[in-house]
Amino acid sequence: MDGETITALHGEALSNGAIARWLGVSKHTVALWIKCHDDTGQTLHQLGAGRPRCTMPAQDRAIAAIILNRHFTTAPSTRKELGLACTPQKIRNRHHSHDLHAHIPTKKTHLTEVDMERHLKYELEYAEKPTCFWEDVVYCDEKTFSTDERTTTRVWRRRNER
Template sequence: MAFLELGISMRRTARMVGVTVRTVQKVKRRYEETGHYLRRPCNGRPRCTSAREDRYIISTVLRNRHQNAVEVQQQLLQTRRDYISDSTVRRRLAEANLKPRRPASGPKLERQHRVARLRYAREHMQWDEEAWSRILFADESRFSLYTSDGRRSVYRRPGERYLQACISERVQYGGGSVHVWAGIFSEGRTELVAIENGTLTGQRYAQEILNEYAGPYLANMRDGSMLMHDNARPHTAHIVQEYIQEVGISVMAWPSRSPDLNPIEHAWDELGRLVRNRRPPPTTLRALKQALVEEWENIPQHRLRNLVFSMPNLLAAVIRARGGFN
C-alpha cells in the first residue's frame, strides 16, 4: 500500500514487488475493507482423518518402508473399515517428512554377516591415519559402454512422456563392458588394469594381478603394509592362498558382503562420472578402455586420500547400524 499511497500505479507496483496485478488489487481491496493486509480467518476444508488414523498410517509405513500409498490405503480399509484416498495417505506421510525415494541397494545381510561386520568395525575403530596408510584397498569393477547412473532427469510438459526428445534410450547389455582392477592407498594408486581375454580366475588373479601389480606396489609401501581385497572367488581360490603364503603378502581380514566399507567403491563412482562426462563420449570398447585409463589418472590424489582416511567414519556408521549398511 505504501507504493499505491505514493501514487505509483498498480502495474508498476506489481512489477516492483514481483507479483501479478491481480494480487495487488486483492491486497488493496482487503486493506480498504478490513484495514490490514492479513487474510481473513477461515476454517478451510475439514480434515478427513483423525489423529489416531494419522498415527496408524505413519506407523504402518515405518514397519514396512517398501509399502506404497495404495497398499497402505487398502490395509487401512481392511483393518479399520475407513476409506481414505491414496492421495490423503501421501499427504499424511509428507506431513511426517516421509517421502518416496529410490531405495539404496546392497547385498543381503544375514545375521552372521552383521556380526562379522560389527566385529570388524569394533576391532579397527581405534586405528589412526598411520595405520590406514598401510592398507592397499583393491577391487575389480565393470564399466559398460552405454550406461546411466540414474541421476539425470528430463524436463517435459504434460503429455510429452514418450516424446522422442524425452526418452532415455538403452542399448542391450550396455553395448559391452570393460572389466578393470586397481588399488588405492593414502599416498598413491596402482595402474588401472584391464582384465581381458575371458573371466578372471584364481590363477589369472595370482599371476596377472598379484604378481604384476599388487605385490610390487606393496613392496614399495611402508613396512607392515597389507592388501585389502574382498572375498570374491578369484581372491579366495586355493591357488591364490598358496601364492600369498609363498611370496609373503599380508592380507587384511575382511567381512563378507561389505562393499560399502571399501573406499575404492567411491573411486569407481567418480571414475564412472568422469568417463560419462567426456565430450565426445566413448563409442567403442577400445575408446572406453582408453578413457578409463586416462580418467583414472585424473582423479586428484587428495580425494583418494580422503577416502582412505574416511574409514573411521564408515566404521562408526556400521557400529551405529549394529552391523548394517552405513
C-alpha cells in the same frame, strides 16, 4: 510479501502493476489484497481459508506410524488399512510432510562364501527330492520378489537414510 507491504505501496500512489513488478507477484494478487484492505480495514490472513483437509490429526499420526513401522507399504494399502476416503496421493502428501519419500531400495550384496556353503549344505541335505520340489525353492538371501504386484519396489525413508 504480505498485505501490509502492498497497502503501504498503494498508499504511496503506486499502480497495481508497479507494485506487482516490485514484489514479483501478479496484478491480480495486488488487487485482491487492496480490495481486502478496503473492505475490512485490515490485511490479516484468515485462518481456515482454503480447502478443508480430508484427514484429521489423529489419522495423520496413524499414517505416519504405519510408514515408520513398515517402510515397504504403499499408499493405497495404507488408505485401505485405515479406511480413509481420501486419494492415495493425499496419503503420499502426508508422508512427504513427515519428510518421508519413496526411494528405490539399495542393491543387495553379492553372495558370500558362507552363503554359498549354506546353500550347498541345504542342497546336499535334500538331494534326493524330486524336481518339482526344487522348482519352488528360492533362497531368502538371493532374490527380492513380489507375488502380488509387478511394479518397482519402493521404500519410504528420509533422505540420506538407509
